Amino acid sequence: MSENYNEIMQLLCDRLSSMTNTGVQVTAETNLISQLSIDSIKLLSLIMEIEDTFDVSIPINALADVQTVRQLADLVHKIKYTSE
């Protein structure tokens, strides 16, 4: 995939590592729920950062289908770089 995509993935992995501080190596396949225990407050901060960094708006309904870092990166990329 593109440079843009890698940039998103990199930011997500970095932010999630420092945010959760569990010692888990965050990769594309990391499960946000079972491996990182992202609680609702952390999730909100993460979404805020994503929205501010990439100037996008993450629709809440789309998060219902997100469980891994890759799925989140796909979502952000889709919103940012594909115009419907």
Added chain:
Amino acid sequence: MSSTITKLNAPQTQAFDFQPSSELKLTPTPTLNTLIQKLAGFNTLTSALEYAAEGITGYNFYNAKGNLRAVLPYRLLKQNARDLAQRLLGFDLPRGSRVAIIADTSPEFVELFFACRYAGLVPFAMPIPVNLGSHAIYVQQLRGMLESGQASIGVANLDYVGFLEEAAVGVSNIRWVGTPGKLSEFPARNMELQPNHPDETAYLQFTSGSTKTPRGVVITERALMCNLQGIVRNGLEIKPEDRSASWLPFYHDMGLVGLVLAPMVTQISVDYLATRDFAIRPLQWLRLISRNRCTVAFSQPFGLKLCAMRVRETDLKDLDLSCWRAAGIGAEMIRPETLRIFAEKFSSAGFNENAFLPCYGLAESTLAVTFSKLGKGCKSIHVDSKTLIDKRVVTRLQADGRKQNEFVNCGRPLPGHIVKIVGEDGNQLSEMMVGSVLVQGDSVMTGYFNNPEETDKALKPGNWLDTGDIGFLFEGDLFITGRRTDVIIVNGRNIRAQDIEELAEQQPEVRSREASAFGINDEDGTTTIVLVIECRLTAATERQSLITRLQQLVYMAFGVNCVVELVPPHTLPRTSSGKLSRFAARQGYIQRTNLTGQLTFVESSDR
């Protein structure tokens, strides 16, 4: 009207004279109305709307950036709702049939809600999905509500209609599922709309995220009107200069009754922010209050905590919260500390702590039960912990140094309502004694829809509603000391222990009645959910897999993390009837893990 008042009340973006039909730029509805204010006192919702529609006030919807995205004056709401009602009539449904609506913070939801009432149908609001990875469980929750409410029609905006279509598959009563847009393409019937009777059901309010046993509270027009009148006349003393701002979800009783219906029956304007947008940027709510000079705004304590957490010094200088006269606090246990921190942070932005208005209520009593005194702030009482735990009696703290608890004064019942405290034997207790909180009055629900078993548990002889909460009365004022073990509140969300246990029992490794869920509180008031499972698995990998799966399921269903403890069979304490006791399970867990300082007086028997 003096020019000063006009200026003070002019909402943001309303730089010039009010122009309702401005095409280019949206203008929020004004604060001051052209109509003489009536404080409730209507027979039905639609008659209240007919009156409000004669004025120029209404609902305003803001986006995440704080820009106005839609305006729905009551006048237009009436018109659109009546038009939609004609299309609903085309389905030829029996009067009182249910219409399920996924309630995002949108004009469409409100229009549809009122359209149902004009058409003699009963709407109920369903939540939007808010948790990561919740797709499958959310669909199950929706299906549970569609089935329990026996909905004939399901409606959701484009973002959510896919979930609703999935949920409706195989649900027997459902005749049609679609978006408000599709509904408005149906032919209009052009029938005369029949007025509603006060004894008819106004709406159902679901109170649980259970997939198997959701409970839909039945609220009649009479109960609703009674509660609204108490709220706006006695609780809030609404005035013509009032304006509200809200981020509360429309599918919660406080959001719907308190911040959609109460403003309408007093013909005042409201500024809405979607819950999601508030949760991500809580200060947008305060900015709305500041810019539009809002006077009445409610929140759960958790919402105040979010604001205090996120605010930066630089934000404060742009805020002027001096207009905020009624900062209603409810929907969960109020810790005075949360309010103190908020007041400290925002006093430099003009927030007056006397605006705090603690109240107590629940969906089973429409919304409000008690209100504290307007303009007096949060009052609390310090009591001796030891006598509280040992004797279940409240004694005011005499000397410093003893271990103490502080409880918030939630005030007195609305007129026509009585609160009493009863012991485990059901006998009324005197003041200062801690027991179950019961409520009687016209706001109390008719029952849970199509669920006589749960109704019987909640409604006692004499139509006393057992609230499920624990508290005491002191000089006529109500103080809540805790919830019973069947409700756990985490980050502002009410979660029924039973719903978590039910999720666990759906796993092949877990037998029914071998799971127990409860909440454990930290010193700082943070609640953690603990799920104890009696487990026969011996292999470490299988045990870990079960734990991980359960944590994930609970997260997807309720958006919270939980601790899962596997214990050998027969560890969980049971009552003489073989029922699990959550209270005893929690005591056992506390002993096993050596947790100290856990409050042990909050529970009585599970309802």
